[in-house]
Structures are given as C-alpha cells and as structure tokens.
Amino acid sequence: xxxxxxxxxxxxxxxxxxxxxxxxxxxxxxxxxxxxxxxxxxxxxxxxxxxxxxxxxxxxxxxxxxxxxxxxxxxxxxxxxxxxxxxxxxxxxxxxxxxxxxxxxxxxxxxxxxxxxxxxxxxxxxxxxxxxxxxxxxxxxxxxxxxxxxxxxxxxxxxxxxxxxxxxxxxxxxxxxxxxxxxxxxxxxxxxxxxxxxxxxxxxxxxxxxxxxxxxxxxxxxxxxxxxxxxxxxxxxxxxxxxxxxxxxxxxxxxxxxxxxxxxxxxxxxxxxxxxxxxxxxxxxxxxxxxxxxxxxxxxxxxxxxxxxxxxxxxxxxxxxxxxxxxxxxxxxxxxxxxxxxxxxxxxxxxxxxxxxxxxxxxxxxxxxxxxxxxxxxxxxxxxxxxxxxxxxxxxxxxxxxxxxxxxxxxxxxxxxxxxxxxxxxxxxxxxxxxxxxxxxxxxxxxxxxxxxxxxxxxxxxxxxxxxxxxxxxxxxxxxxxxxxxxxxxxxxxxxxxxxxxxxxxxxxxxxxxxxxxxxxxxxxxxxxxxxxxxxxxxxxxxxxxxxxxxxxxxxxxxxxxxxxxxxxxxxxxxxxxxxxxxxxxxxxxxxxxxxxxxxxxxxxxxxxxxxxxxxxxxxxxxxxxxxxxxxxxxxxxxxxxxxxxxxxxxxxxxxxxxxxxxxxxxxxxxxxxxxxxxxxxxxxxxxxxxxxxxxxxxxxxxxxxxxxxxxxxxxxxxxxxxx
Amino acid sequence: xxxxxxxxxxxxxxxxxxxxxxxxxxxxxxxxxxxxxxxxxxxxxxxxxxxxxxxxxxxxxxxxxxxxxxxxxxxxxxxxxxxxxxxxxxxxxxxxxxxxxxxxxxxxxxxxxxxxxxxxxxxx
Numbered sequence: 148x149x150x151x152x153x154x155x156x157x158x159x160x161x162x163x164x165x166x167x168x169x170x171x172x173x174x175x176x177x178x179x180x181x182x183x184x185x186x187x188x189x190x191x192x193x194x195x196x197x198x199x200x201x202x203x204x205x206x207x208x209x210x211x212x213x214x215x216x217x218x219x220x221x222x223x224x225x226x227x228x229x230x231x232x233x234x235x236x237x238x239x240x241x242x243x244x245x246x247x248x249x250x251x252x253x254x255x256x257x258x259x260x261x262x263x264x265x266x267x268x269x270x271x272x273x274x275x276x277x278x279x280x281x282x283x284x285x286x287x288x289x290x291x292x293x294x295x296x297x298x299x300x301x302x303x304x305x306x307x308x309x310x311x312x313x314x315x316x317x318x319x320x321x322x323x324x325x326x327x328x329x330x331x332x333x334x335x336x337x338x339x340x341x342x343x344x345x346x347x348x349x350x351x352x353x354x355x356x357x358x359x360x361x362x363x364x365x366x367x368x369x370x371x372x373x374x375x376x377x378x379x380x381x382x383x384x385x386x387x388x389x390x391x392x393x394x395x396x397x398x399x400x401x402x403x404x405x406x407x408x409x410x411x412x413x414x415x416x417x418x419x420x421x422x423x424x425x426x427x428x429x430x431x432x433x434x435x436x437x438x439x440x441x442x443x444x445x446x447x448x449x450x451x452x453x454x455x456x457x458x459x460x461x462x463x464x465x466x467x468x469x470x471x472x473x474x475x476x477x478x479x480x481x482x483x484x485x486x487x488x489x490x491x492x493x494x495x496x497x498x499x500x501x502x503x504x505x506x507x508x509x510x511x512x513x514x515x516x517x518x519x520x521x522x523x524x525x526x527x528x529x530x531x532x533x534x535x536x537x538x539x540x541x542x543x544x545x546x547x548x549x550x551x552x553x554x555x556x557x558x559x560x561x562x563x564x565x566x567x568x569x570x571x572x573x574x575x576x577x578x579x580x581x582x583x584x585x586x587x588x589x590x591x592x593x594x595x596x597x598x599x600x601x602x603x604x605x606x607x608x609x610x611x612x613x614x615x616x617x618x619x620x621x622x623x624x625x626x627x628x629x630x631x632x633x634x635x636x637x638x639x640x641x642x643x644x645x646x647x648x649x650x651x652x653x654x655x656x657x658x659x660x661x662x663x664x665x666x667x668x669x670x671x672x673x674x675x676x677x678x679x680x681x682x683x684x685x686x687x688x689x690x691x692x693x694x695x696x697x698x699x700x701x702x703x704x705x706x707x708x709x710x711x712x713x714x715x716x717x718x719x720x721x722x723x724x725x726x727x728x729x730x731x732x733x734x735x736x737x738x739x740x741x742x743x744x745x746x747x748x749x750x751x752x753x754x755x756x757x758x759x760x761x762x763x764x765x766x767x768x769x770x771x772x773x774x775x776x777x778x779x780x781x782x783x784x785x786x787x788x789x790x791x792x793x794x795x796x797x798x799x800x801x802x803x804x805x806x807x808x809x810x811x812x813x814x815x816x817x818x819x820x821x822x823x824x825x826x827x828x829x830x831x832x833x834x835x836x837x838x839x840x841x842x843x844x845x846x847x848x849x850x851x852x853x854x855x856x857x858x859x860x861x862x863x864x865x866x867x868x869x870x871x
Numbered sequence: 872x873x874x875x876x877x878x879x880x881x882x883x884x885x886x887x888x889x890x891x892x893x894x895x896x897x898x899x900x901x902x903x904x905x906x907x908x909x910x911x912x913x914x915x916x917x918x919x920x921x922x923x924x925x926x927x928x929x930x931x932x933x934x935x936x937x938x939x940x941x942x943x944x945x946x947x948x949x950x951x952x953x954x955x956x957x958x959x960x961x962x963x964x965x966x967x968x969x970x971x972x973x974x975x976x977x978x979x980x981x982x983x984x985x986x987x988x989x990x991x992x993x994x995x
Contacts (some may be wrong), residue, residue, distance in 0.1 A: 434926065437955035441976030442884035448980040449891055460891070467884040 157225045161217050227251030227259070229805045234817075235262055237803075240848065241841045242819030243270040304391075304412030307398070310405050312350045312359070324391055324412050325353045343759050345716040347680045347708040350410070352761075354383060354393065362395035363408060370397070382415060389416045428485055435478030439471040446471075498635050501529040501562050501569050508542045509560075515543065515596045518550045520573075523561040529569045532635040533611060537593070537600060541607045542571075544593045545615075545628060549575060552584070553626075564634065571630045572620075579626035580617035589615065671764065671791060672855040676843050679854060681707040682760040682790075683836035684718075685828045686773050687736040690729040693776050698724035700738050702752055703828030704759060705836050707766075710843065712836045718759045719829045721746040736826050750784040753777070757786050764854065768811050768835045770794035791854060795835050797861035798842050802849065804864070814838050874991050875899045877918035879909040879935065880953070881927055885976075889922055889953075889983075896984050906930025913939060918948060919991055922983075923970070925954040925961065933968055940969030949990040953978070 180188070195202060227249050234247045246266060247259045298305055304321030308314055322344040344353060351359070362379035369377055380394040392415035398407040446464045450456065456464070502525065509520040533539075549555050555575040563570040589605040600607070608615055613632045620627040671679060684704035690697035704718040721738065723746045733739060747755075767773045770792050777788050799809045806817070811834055815822050818841040822834045846852070851860050876898045878889045883904075890900045901916055903909040906927045912918070921939070925932035932952060939945045950972075952965045957975040965973050972986050 433957070434955040437957070437976045438882055438885070441953075441955065441978065442882060442888060444977040445885060445888035445892065445980055449888060449895075452980065453895065463887060467887060471884050 157221060165213075223250075223252040224255055226805060227255040231255070231259055231262060233803050233805055235266075236845065236848065237817055238262075238266045238269065240845050242817070243273045244819050245817060304410075306344075306350060306410040306412070307407055308350050308410065309407050312356070314344065314346055314348050314350055315407060317344055317346075321410075321412055324389075324414060343716075345706060345708075346713055347706075349762075354410070358383065358393075359395060359408070359410075362393075363397065363405075366395065366397045367405075382419070389414055390419050391415065392418075425486075428482055432478060432482040435481075436475050439475035439478065442471040443468050443475075497535055498530060498532050499535065501525075501531050501571070504531055504533060504535065504539065505542075505560060505562070505571070507535070508539050508546075511539060511543050511595075512546045515598075516547050516550055517556065518546055519557045520546065521557065521559045523559060525562045527564060529562055529564055530635045531569055531632050533632065534607075537602065537607050538611060538613075538632075540595060540598065540600060541593050541604055542573075542630070543595050544591075544604060545573065545588065545630075547595050548588050549573065549580075549628070553577060553580070565631065567634055568631045569634045571632065572627050573630075574620045574625050574627045576624060577626050579619045580628060582617060585615065585617050585628070673853050675852050676846065676854060676857055677710050680763045681766045681793075681836075681839070682718075682763040683707060683712075683766040683832050683839060684756075684760070684773065685767060685831035685835060686776055687738060687826075687828050688732060688776065689724050689726055690732050693772070693779060696726055697729070697732075698722075698726050699749055699752070699776055699780070700724055700728060700732075700743060701736065701828040702756055703830070703832045704756065705829065705832050706763065707836055707840060710840060712833065712840060714833065717829055717832075718756060720752045720755065722749050722752045723747065724749070736828075749780055750786070753780060753784045753786040757788065760788070760790060763790060765790045765792045766795065766835065766839050767792070768795045768831070768838070770796075791858065793839070793854075793857055794861060795838050795842065797864050798839075798846065798857065800864040801851070801860045802842065802845050811835060811838060818842075873897055873899045874919040875901065875916060876987065877901050877903060877909065877912050877916065877921045879903045879906075879912075879921060879927065879932070880924040881905065882924075885924075892980050892984065893922075893987070896988075898987075906932070906935045909935045910938060913945065913948070917945070920949040920951065920987060922951050922953050922987075925952055925956050925965070933964060936965065936968045936970050951983075951986060951990065953983070 183191070228251075230249050231247055234245060237245045238247075243266065246263045249255075249259060251259070298316075298318045299320075301318060301320060304324045305316070305318050306314055306321045307316040325344050358381050362381060365379040366377055369379075378394050378396045380392060382390055382392050384390060392413045394411040394413075396409040396411065397405060398409060400406045446467050450461070450464055502522075505520075505522060509522065512518045512520050546558060549558060553575065555577060557575070559572075559574040561570075561572040561574065563572070589608070590603055592603055593600045593607060602610075604615075608630075611632060613630055615628065615630050618627050618629060619625070682704050683706075684702065686699050686703075687701035688697050688699055699722050702718070702720050702722060706713045706716045721743055723743045725748075728738070728740050728743070746752075765774075765788065771794070774788075774792055777786075781787050795811070795814065796809050799806075799814045803809075803817070806813070808814075811831070812822065815834060815838055818838060820834070820837050820841065822837075846857060846860075851857050874897075876893045878886055878893070878900060879902070880886050880889070881904050886902050886904075890902060893900045901912055901918065903912045907930055909921070909923070909927075910930070913921070921935075923932045923935060927935070932954065936950055936952070939948055939950065950970045952970045952973045953976065954961070954965075954973075955976045962973045971990055974983055974986065
C-alpha cells in the first residue's frame, strides 16, 4: 500500500543509516588498528580494559541518544507529515470543513496551519461553487419533484426497467401491488412476505420472465409492421390472489433501439370479477329462459298440431305452459335483482357520504338562490354513488324551481335509507307539486343562475338510475319531492388519491443512470465499486458474546445503488431470540423483551434478509462480528450468505493508516457526516452506508477501484487479523 | 317393431312434451331424469336414439354421450343433444364427443321430429 510504504521508508532509511554508520566506523577502526604500532595497540588494549565501563556507558548513551532523536523525528516530523497528507486529501476530497489538528514540531505545526489556512479559502470557494450548483440543481429538482410526486400519486403502479429487467423507476403503488396487495406501505414486517421491489433489482423475481418476454416480442412484431398500438398486456395473480393487469410499453432510444420497457399495473380484480359475474348472470338467464321457452314452445306446437287432445293431456300441457311461464318470469326477476345488486364499475360516479353531498347542495342553494335548506338529523351515515357536479346542480335546479314557481324560500331535507336506496325528501309547507309540473321540469336542461348543463334533469336522473316523484308530506299541508338514489358501501375506495405535495427532496424511487449500466454479471470482482449494488446492514444482539450463544434481536439494512443511499428501500426487523436478552445490551439498543413478542424467529428474519440482499455486496462496520453472527446461525436457519463482504472499518484503516480511531463516529467526524439515530440496527446501517459512500472516491484516489482491489487491500490491513 | 327413443332431461315439462311428440310419431319412449338414470336405461333397453339434455345434475349430458360412445356395443345408438347451452364451443364439444346432432332449446317440434327420423332412417 502506498501510504504504508511511505511510513516504512523512514524506518528503512534509519536502519540503512545506522548500518552505514556502523560499517564506516568499524571500517575506519580496522584501518586505524592496522596502522598502529604494537606499543600503541597494547596501550589501547590496556586503556580499554581499564576503562571498559566508561566506554560501554558512553556507547549506550550515544545509541540511546540517537534512538530518542530518531523517535522524536518520527513522532514530531514524519508521522505528522503523513497525517497532514491524509487529512489534506480529506479536506479536498470529501469534507472541506475538516481541519488538521495534531502535535508536531514547530515547522510541522506551521505547515499544518498553512494547510488549514488554505483549507479556509478552499472551503469558502467550495461553498460558493456549491451554492451555485445547488441553485441550478434546485430548478431541475423541482421539475423532477413534480414528475416523481405525480408518479407517486398515480393509482396505477408504474415500473420502468432496463432491457435486462432491472428496475430503474417505480412508484409506491407498484410496490404495494407486487409485494403484498393491500398491505400498508409503511409496514416493514416483511419476514413472511415475498419479493422485494427496489432500484436495481430484477423485475423477474416478481413477474415471470416469459410473460414479459412474450409481451415484448409482440410489441417488437407490431413495431416491425409499423403498427400504432405499441403496447401489450397480460394478467397475473398478485400476492394475495388479486388480479393485476399489466400493460407493457416499450421505451425506444432516438435510434429506435430498445432502451427499456415500462410496466403499468392496475388492480383488475373487481373489474374481472364484475365481468365474470355479468357473464355468468347472462348465461344463467339465457339457459333459464331457453329451457322454459323450449317446454312452452314444444307444448304449444303439440296443442296446435293435435287439436283433439284428451282433456287430461290438454290440462297437463296447459299446466306445463303455466309453470314454465312462471319459471321464465322468475329467471328474469332473479337476473334483474342480481344485476341491480352487483357492483358495477364506478365510471364517473364517485362514492361519497350523502350528508356531505347535501351540505354542498345546501351551500350552493344558499349562495345562488338565497334559499334555505334545513337538514333533518340522520342517524346512520348513508353513502351514495354520484357524479357530484351534475347531481348537485340537478338538486339545486329542483330547489330553484320550488323557490321560483312555488314561492318557497325554506325547504326541509330528510335523508332516509330504503332497502338499497337512499331517499332524499325535499319538503315545504304548502300544496304538493302537480305531476305534470314535475314532468315539465324533468324535460328542461339543468341550469341555475347562468351555470348550466346541456343535459336535462331526466338525463341526469337516468345516468344515476335515480327516480323522482312528488308526493304529499307526512303532514297533509306539506308538499314533498322525493329522489331515490342508489346507496353504496361506506368503505373508502381501495386506493384514495392523496393531496399532491411537492417533496423538498426528490423521493429516491428512480435512477436513470442505471440505463447505461452493464448487465448483471456474476463476475463482480472486476466491476468498479461505484457501480455495484450494496446492502449495508447492522445487527443488534442479546449481548456481545456471540460464541457463547448471544443471538440477534434486530436486523437493519439499507441499499446503495449507483452510489446513492436508498433510505426508502430499507429493511428493519426485530427478531425473537431463543436466549435471554441481557440487561447491559438493552441499555445500548433499547429493545425491551416485550417488544420481541410475536416477532419472527431468526430463520424467518434471515430468509427475508437473504432475499433483500440478493445479488448485492454486503457492507458492515466491523463486519467480522456481524458475519460471525450470521455464520453461527447457518446450521439452524439453513440460510447461507455467499455475498461478497466489505468492511468500512477495514477500508478506513486502508485509507488512513496514520489515524488511530476507526470506529464509526470517528470516521464520520473525519468525513464530515452527521450521524442520527444510532444504536438502532437501521440507524447504524444508514450511518455505515453514508460512511461507505464517502469512502468510495477516496479509495479510487488510491487506485482501489474494483471490488477485488478493495477486498485485497482490506485483508492486508492490521485490522484484518480479526478474520471472520 | 317401433324404434326406441330415450328422453333424458331434468325438466318434467319438456319430458312430457317430448314423450308425447315421439309417441305420436310412432316411437316407443322411455325417460331418464339424470345422467345415472340415462346410463341405466341405455344398459337395460339399448335405445335406438337418445334425446339428451346437457345440463343434468352430477353426471352431465357430455359425460353420458362420452360413456355411450366408449362402448362399441352401443355404436348404433344415435344421440341428439337437446340443450339450452347454445354457444358454439358447446356444439363443437358435443359433436366431438360423438353426438350425431345438436338441437338448441327452444326448438320446433317439426324440426326435431325430422332430425330424429333422418337419423333413425339413415342408420336404421
């Protein structure tokens, strides 16, 4: 490693210098010795023997002095110089706010001050450049934000994939539909559920590849015929038996080459069920009526053909005709009732509370007509299926007629549930409305105070399959107009549209850079670190003695794709251990024993995590500990993690060997990362992920660009002795 | 000796009418109200022709047709499917399973008699 070599160079020089000094001294001594006369040699021998203690002492003092001098030079010059070099690259590489703080000689300190001073200038410059970039980016972000929010709020699921089937963009609805229908998006309890939808993941884990391939072939064939409709669709069964209709749309480059494909997902369960019901209803009706008609026709033809039938036979035939006519009538009634009760596609009619609907009518009548509509209290909340605008206008139109033609400015309104209908009575004090007047109103276009529709009142009522009639009120001196509208279930729609709010930062549901990415290859070793997909994870345990049986109680993970930390694609799972949760570990992670009741066991959790981490590199801080934990569970769970592993602690040691601390807080501080939510598995995983992302460019500066290089460098570091 | 016609249907009304119609045209008749009864009648009486409804409880007309055709001794039995299932797929299925003709309810008595006569004379 370059840094390590530099650090060792000093000691090599010292060693070489020492050896050279010794060699020269010994050489000179030998030459001198050879030139001495016998008497001089005897004198030196006698002198040395007599004063050996002093000579030895002087030599030891000399060597010790030189040793201290060398050590001082190392600590005060060499090591600080290395740290200055490392920290300078941190300042210019990842964290302009970082400053060099060290102990060294006056010269070194002056150098450090000079570097810090230039760092101040650099930081200022950096900030102003960053500000300008941020301004420019903000404008782009706003546009992207609009796109992503619109996408997120679509009731349809949308997924865009690269030609190899890797997900480049998706919205929350797509994830809901494919991962587990009907489950709340916030639910992270995925240990028992299936595939994960996420950026960079393969869509083929959720939708069979042959289905998509077939649809793409169909589109390609249409394309070659220069067809107009370049989509193809198929239906699959979703995770909880819901039917998903999937439209496949090809995405072409300007050169008309395939750059990917889009999948648009709709929950077609109710629609398909509606079709099925309608078809079976029609079928049973046809059969019922045909059978009855067959008997009737056959018997009638017999009566005509054989006029002189015996009376008993004739009577029998008449009874058959009567019975079958009744059967045909019953079949018709049954179909009518079932059709009326069936759920039809909502069309333009929206489901709403009758009371809310009438409140809108009341306000409109007050504002436009100055007419007072008094609502009688109702007990049950009644729900309607209405085209809010046209029906409200129709009711205001009726009120306007009551006001202008009958001269009533106060009308009472009563709501009532009647079988599968909601009855709305508009009551006034005065004579009942004449039938012909009501018929006349029905034929008029609906128009109130300049606001109008082309449709007549009758049209609007027909569209709602509503009935309108006039009757006397409960009190004979009162008139009443009753409207009967179909009631509906009070349940809200399956996927309510929420208010669209622009996000301050764009949600990380898309990453168009993946378009240019090479296909998923098993040989990850030579792929650049910046291009790989990672699962950064952390565990919390019952204690630190995992060899002695301490177990996992929480597992948190987050994904990094294309150098971006995708917090929205996280994994968080509490795990019920088989051993006791130690008190000292509770103090660290705050997970209480009662929180673990009903949580999945380690096998379920690890199976889910295996699917989450599939095809990615595992990253952890002090991965030796976490990997050891996973390996110890292998036998029991049958889940083996064969993913390549990187350790942020080792990578930090590779980068900054002169730094003494490589815990996550110290690294984060050096790299200018603010850590929040530590000591939850997910919080720690996110912190580790942020650190890892900052380490990638620094490693690249050192020439460590691929997975293989990173792994080899890690293994060489001192910390790698803690092999897992 | 008059030809034997087996009428199979679960609707008593149509059975009465068909029985009368066939008898008036000189055929001996026997009736069955289900698929099992039909198979029993075929075994016992070996009819010349079966007027067979498809929608029968438990063992349906298609199955009866198939079972009759599986036995070479019954190759001479003509089968007319008389049913309210009018879709083309049902017609095709019935004929593929070995029925000789397919009549959709409601039918004309005269047409049915003509078809029965034609089948019995052709093969008779």
